[in-house]
Amino acid sequence: MSADYTVQGSVAVITLNNPPVNGLGLETRTAAVNAVQQAERDAAIKAIVITGAGKAFSGGADIREFNSPKALTEPTLHTLIRVVEDCSKPVVAAIHSVAMGGGLELALGCHFRVALPGAQIALPEVKLGLLPGAGGTQRMPRLVGLEMALNMVVSGAPVLSEKLAGTKLFDQVFPAGTDLLAAAVEFAGKVADLRPLPKVRDREVDYPNHEGFIAASRESVKALAGPFPAPLECVETVAASITMPFEDGLKFERERFLHLMATPESKAQRHAFMAERAASKVPDMPSDTPVRSIAGAAVVGAGTMGGGIAMNFANAGIPVTLLETRQEALDKGLATIRKNYENTVRKGKLTQEKAEQRIALVKGTLDYADIAQADIVIEAVFEDMGVKEAVFKQLDAVMKPGAILASNTSTLDLDRIAAFTNRPQDVIGLHFFSPANVMKLLEIVRGKQTGKDVLATALALSKKIKKLGVVSGVCDGFIGNRMLEQYLRQAYFLLDEGALPEQVDAAIEKFGFAMGPFRMSDLAGNDVGWYIRKRRAVESPHIAYSKSADLLCEGGRFGQKTGAGWYDYKAGDRKAYPSALVNDMIVRHSHDLGLKRRAIPDSEIVERLVYALVNEGAKILEEGIAMRASDIDMVYLSGYGFPLHRGGPMFYAESVGLPKLLEAVRKYAGGRHGEAWKPAALLERRAAEGKGFNG
Ligand code: NAI
Numbered sequence: 001m002s003a004d005y006t007v008q009g010s011v012a013v014i015t016l017n018n019p020p021v022n023g024l025g026l027e028t029r030t031a032a033v034n035a036v037q038q039a040e041r042d043a044a045i046k047a048i049v050i051t052g053a054g055k056a057f058s059g060g061a062d063i064r065e066f067n068s069p070k071a072l073t074e075p076t077l078h079t080l081i082r083v084v085e086d087c088s089k090p091v092v093a094a095i096h097s098v099a100m101g102g103g104l105e106l107a108l109g110c111h112f113r114v115a116l117p118g119a120q121i122a123l124p125e126v127k128l129g130l131l132p133g134a135g136g137t138q139r140m141p142r143l144v145g146l147e148m149a150l151n152m153v154v155s156g157a158p159v160l161s162e163k164l165a166g167t168k169l170f171d172q173v174f175p176a177g178t179d180l181l182a183a184a185v186e187f188a189g190k191v192a193d194l195r196p197l198p199k200v201r202d203r204e205v206d207y208p209n210h211e212g213f214i215a216a217s218r219e220s221v222k223a224l225a226g227p228f229p230a231p232l233e234c235v236e237t238v239a240a241s242i243t244m245p246f247e248d249g250l251k252f253e254r255e256r257f258l259h260l261m262a263t264p265e266s267k268a269q270r271h272a273f274m275a276e277r278a279a280s281k282v283p284d285m286p287s288d289t290p291v292r293s294i295a296g297a298a299v300v301g302a303g304t305m306g307g308g309i310a311m312n313f314a315n316a317g318i319p320v321t322l323l324e325t326r327q328e329a330l331d332k333g334l335a336t337i338r339k340n341y342e343n344t345v346r347k348g349k350l351t352q353e354k355a356e357q358r359i360a361l362v363k364g365t366l367d368y369a370d371i372a373q374a375d376i377v378i379e380a381v382f383e384d385m386g387v388k389e390a391v392f393k394q395l396d397a398v399m400k401p402g403a404i405l406a407s408n409t410s411t412l413d414l415d416r417i418a419a420f421t422n423r424p425q426d427v428i429g430l431h432f433f434s435p436a437n438v439m440k441l442l443e444i445v446r447g448k449q450t451g452k453d454v455l456a457t458a459l460a461l462s463k464k465i466k467k468l469g470v471v472s473g474v475c476d477g478f479i480g481n482r483m484l485e486q487y488l489r490q491a492y493f494l495l496d497e498g499a500l501p502e503q504v505d506a507a508i509e510k511f512g513f514a515m516g517p518f519r520m521s522d523l524a525g526n527d528v529g530w531y532i533r534k535r536r537a538v539e540s541p542h543i544a545y546s547k548s549a550d551l552l553c554e555g556g557r558f559g560q561k562t563g564a565g566w567y568d569y570k571a572g573d574r575k576a577y578p579s580a581l582v583n584d585m586i587v588r589h590s591h592d593l594g595l596k597r598r599a600i601p602d603s604e605i606v607e608r609l610v611y612a613l614v615n616e617g618a619k620i621l622e623e624g625i626a627m628r629a630s631d632i633d634m635v636y637l638s639g640y641g642f643p644l645h646r647g648g649p650m651f652y653a654e655s656v657g658l659p660k661l662l663e664a665v666r667k668y669a670g671g672r673h674g675e676a677w678k679p680a681a682l683l684e685r686r687a688a689e690g691k692g693f694n695g
Pocket of ligand 1: 300305329
């Protein structure tokens with residue numbers, strides 16, 4: 001059953017029952033409509049209570065119906081709300097925990113609403129590039145006022161029920177601890193004979209000088225919405241609640257909703273929403289795979305990454321011990337952690353007390369015996385196989401049986417690292433991104449022998465520390481950095497051929513990237529890539545690449561940390577200033593190569609950078625390094641500043657059309673780019689079949 005029907009005296013109780021959050025899928029809607037009609041037919045029933053089983057009143061639309069015709073199959077949510085609102089007997093919504101989106105819209109169709117405090121009330125559709133499409137934009141302003149409704153619809157942010165207690169949204173918010181159902185049934189009994197029944201649609205929105213308010217909202221939302229059309233559409237539809245009669249407003253809402261559904265921005269946002277949920281599912285790992293308990297953690301290496309990684313555990317309330325080789329390095333690492341927390345307190349994002357609690361969870365040591373009992377240890381020492389070997393042999397010798405041994409390596413072969421131990425099944429890669437306490441992405445690197453329970457534990461841990469875990473197989477650079485290498489290769493080739501860093505950055509930032517490749521490299525440190533290129537030059541000497549970045553590093557321009565990189569920097573200022581010196585160096589290098597510099601259009605810059613990502617992404621997918629195309633999209637959306645409104649590189653490629661993309665890849669192939677543009681076999685195959693990357 002997806003809605004239960006029970007009777008208490010003369011009150012019918014309809015309990016939405018569709019775990020986990022009573023999403024209003026077709027079966028639930030059908031059951032709810034049938035239940036209301038049954039109550040209406042039964043002369044012994046005087047009033048109806050609608051509530052939700054488990055941990056929500058209702059979370060709204062059932063995401064399993066996304067992009068499926070079921071969402072539009074009768075009874076639609078509109079129909080259900082109509083049936084409730086037109087019911088001849090009073091209908092009371094009894095709200096607890098969560099009433100969001102369509103769930104809240106259903107409550108707005110009821111004649112009365114009662115709630116427990118602490119319930120999250122929201123119309124979050126804007127986050128999927130949509131607007132509340134079942135009357136929310138028209139009914140909400142009639143209850144909470146134009147301003148509050150507009151804020152809720154445009155931001156999508158939840159508001160606690162007790163904060164709305166003074167509005168007409170709730171007829172009563174009961175004290176905490178009240179038996180909601182009993183109180184709602186009692187309330188329903190009291191209003192059973194009240195006529196006419198109050199309907200939200202019969203109310204007026206009262207707002208003096210609404211024209212001025214709406215015009216000002218339009219301007220401020222326009223300024224903040226960036227490339228997304230939904231926030232402004234939200235303003236227009238909420239405005240219609242005051243400028244149009246109710247039925248016209250509803251029609252307008254429907255029309256704008258359908259318009260937004262078809263926009264590429266909303267499609268990209270819905271793709272990302274689904275992709276995030278898909279990422280934690282591993283086809284060959286049953287959902288009931290046991291997970292190991294993580295009550296204590298350790299981190300080896302208290303440098304840039306180690307400190308940030310340790311903070312993740314402290315933030316989640318898990319004690320963590322940092323291990324270093326020298327007291328000085330340990331002290332520095334612990335001091336950086338303290339400084340980071342103090343900065344957060346200064347910004348008002350954390351109380352001093354909470355910061356102290358978290359700092360107290362981080363201990364330091366120089367002795368492996370102090371970390372032996374940890375449930376997980378994450379190695380974050382220098383990126384050097386010899387150093388990793390020494391550390392993993394040591395960990396194998398001291399760690400308790402069943403401890404997870406993780407490496408934060410960004411490029412090294414995890415299977416070789418695992419082979420340094422006698423327990424390769426316990427070894428996994430946990431590739432955090434810098435700054436590790438901030439960046440959401442966590443690449444979970446599954447070695448050949450990594451145990452399924454270890455993988456399941458890593459995925460569960462990623463949720464606990466509020467990261468987005470994406471599983472990657474073993475290869476040089478894993479998903480994200482392996483693709484990035486192709487992107488950067490093109491960026492450097494473009495310099496040789498006629499572009500300058502500021503032009504490349506501006507073009508790709510206009511496409512929507514948070515930061516262009518050169519500003520990003522200056523932030524991350526150019527020496528990191530230099531070091532990796534030197535290693536690869538030995539391992540794979542046949543790979544063609546531009547030497548411009550090496551020339552930069554030979555001049556000591558490592559980026560922001562040395563006050564100079566692709567750009568010039570002023571002390572205490574992160575702003576990038578184009579560098580005459582670097583630009584001269586680039587032009588001279590073209591000359592030395594015998595290349596005639598040409599004006600490169602921005603469209604070519606964007607194509608070469610983005611298609612290079614896609615082509616490598618397709619190879620990664622084909623090799624099984626990524627489990628699905630949407631995982632690649634999540635890596636780029638959450639770790640590399642790829643624009644959300646384009647849905648990630650693989651989704652974007654599908655929106656361009658694979659045949660067109662392949663044609664461009666072929667056009668760029670050859671010449672000095674070597675094998676860089678060799679089309680991925682999967683790209684060729686899918687383009688020929690007229691399919692996307694998802695089959
Ligand atoms: P780092 O140089 O800032 O820190 C390394 C720390 O490890 C130093 O404090 C050093 O004293 C310590 N250390 C060295 N050998 C040790 C040993 N045998 N036992 C204990 N401690 C030892 O390096 P960073 O940037 O934190 O990188 C660490 C690892 O994280 C590398 O594998 C790197 O590839 C990876 N990584 C780095 C990222 C970055 O943006 N910096 C991003 C993602 C991964």
